[in-house]
Amino acid sequence: MDRKQEIIETEITMGTVHSAAIEPYRVRLFVEDEIVRDAEITVGVNHRGIERIMEGLPVEKANSLTEKVCGICSGVHLWNSVLVAEKGLEIDIPERASYIRIIVGELERIHSHLLYLAHGNEVLGHETFSMRLFYIRETVMELLRLIGGNRVQYGVPIIGGVRPRADLTEMKIKGILEGLDEIEENLAAFAERFTADPMIMSRITGVCPISRKDALRLHVTGPTLRATGVEFDLRREMECYDPFEFDIITQDDGDVKANLLMRVLEIFESIKILRQAVRDLPDGRVADRSWEMQDTGVVKSYVEAPRGKLYHSYAIEDGRVRSSIIRTPSMSNIGAMQYACIGHHITDAQLGIVQCDPCFTCTDRAIEIIRL
Template identity: 70%
Template sequence: MVTKIDGATTCTPKERQVFETELNMGTVHPAALEPYRVRLFIEDEIVKDAEITVGLNHRGIERIMEGLPVEKANALSEKVCGICSNGHIYNSCRVGEGAIGIEIPERAVYLRVLAEELERLHSHMLYLGHGSEVLCHETFAMRIFYIRESVMELLYMMGGNRVQYGISVLGGIRPRADLNLKEQQKILETMDYIDDKVGAFAERFIADPMVMSRITDTGQLSRKQALDLHVTGPSLRATGYEYDYRTEMFEYEPFEFDIITQDGGDVRANILMRATEIFESTKIIRQVIKNLPDGPVVNRDWEMSDSPVFKSYIEVPRGVCYHSYGLEDGKVRSSIIRTPSMSNIAAMQEACIGHPIQDAQLAIVSCDPCFTCTDRAIQVIKL
């Protein structure tokens, strides 16, 4: 703008213009394989607010479970998720066993822990691979996926499938999931391989200055925010809060392991959390094989009985998972499933605020979200 002051011509600077807009991503986005919608409210490419919408993949599993015989309902619960499928059928069986009062053989308890820790290994490696893809580092992604393949072979050996293994049943595990000495030795050899290869991967990852500069201080979540928003699992421990629900599960009482924590609550802390927890899982698996008791793997000496709603919590790769249902004439009533991603995804709305657009997606996926795991139920409203 040109003005005249005392006959002289001067120029005044233009008023700074701030552009506010809304950016929609989804329901399909290249950074995630599952459908969800992100609304980013931005000023000059900086995220000022965010809204994450899930619920786009309705399957209504809890409603379908209503009225099913309990063992069929347990088998259906495995279909909740393709990554933590073992955790869901494991927890669903725990509900039925607690409701009826079934005593689980000790060997079956150990093998359930083995299956869950193998699943934690493959899930954490999947997270590292997916995170590397979001960082646009395909070499890191392919390296960790190659290592993960060795775990998938063990799950296939034990359960007969690479995705849904069907290991747990009411009263223990399926006899076909039991391990002979040769299979036990293969598991021990694979744990040595994983420790060696994941250790080398982590060292190379941390030594990359470009990667570390991108993930350090990105997507920060304070410990107070995490607790207020009920964040769970590795995402909570990444803020420095020492809590792992495995320490409250009777199945893990025979085993020694450390609760891993990281400080910062940023993407870097979340990645290092999963990488470091891998070594604790291999430690537990070695203890399972070394101390595996003899005896049966399933208890069929029980009678069906009615029960009020029984609740069960376990620690799955993303945090605390909740299952509950009641029994009436051997059939499931009032089934409820709550996955850890429900609260973790909500917390990521806070984590991506204050960052450029290109880092918002990195912050969102840092909690290892499982959107399909969260999208289970539908609510029918009569109009």
């Protein structure tokens, strides 16, 4: 063979611990002349067997355990797990409790998106922007602490509503509104500075794009899907969001720039929802504890987590959880993370992965591979 026609493929491995990764996972890049020809992401390092631990636990104790699945989207895991029990037991929660759940959920979405943007800028090598975003996020974390008593695991939803300690007093409402004003002002200033930086724009525009067709083929979910132009947000199908007006943000290019802008614009929509929820907060109780425990079959529930569609299911038997299954959005998005790297320079590979907002700690579930 002519030496000029030889294909020399080199494998480059990153992880399981790497400075560009927030959490442990392994990336194998197969490169030819510094261009990625194939990629493989391996998870499992963070697996803690939460579904197995939940087996046989009392329902409310098992629900509390789901909040430990993830440190970024802990609240939405608890919310969805509680929804499974409420659907199975046919419990209608007070309207005030539903609004408080949404307030906590949207604050958590903002905190998750800001963490994503900060990490993205860190991978870009812009430490100043990264720290500015963490500074904005600090206000969100303090609002979550104000409502639930904790910055990370707030423990707000319970079967039948929310914990009484999470009820919104006038003092809390005033703090939330002041915090939203501060977040909106600071984020708008950051967005203006970010998009006006020619070096950053040239670094992220057209990098690792995912087409609409490929996103649908790979079953991408959440903002990563919407960044390809697909107008789908599960909140439109969640009855509790019916009273609120908000836009479904989309971008068309599916590249790193589109994904970063998606999260910035979605934060402003979350602020819009939060202001409506605080303004129209109904009076009344925050929990209905008059329900009775009974056996149920396997009940499924889907919600729109910060990264996309989150699935929880389990059955109740003698007041205890059976056959729990949790499926997180990043499990669906791993295919897109691998695909986004292919055909691009090795220096862009980590950007292609990060643009899909991976959360591998909560993705590490028990998986059974079936050969068809």
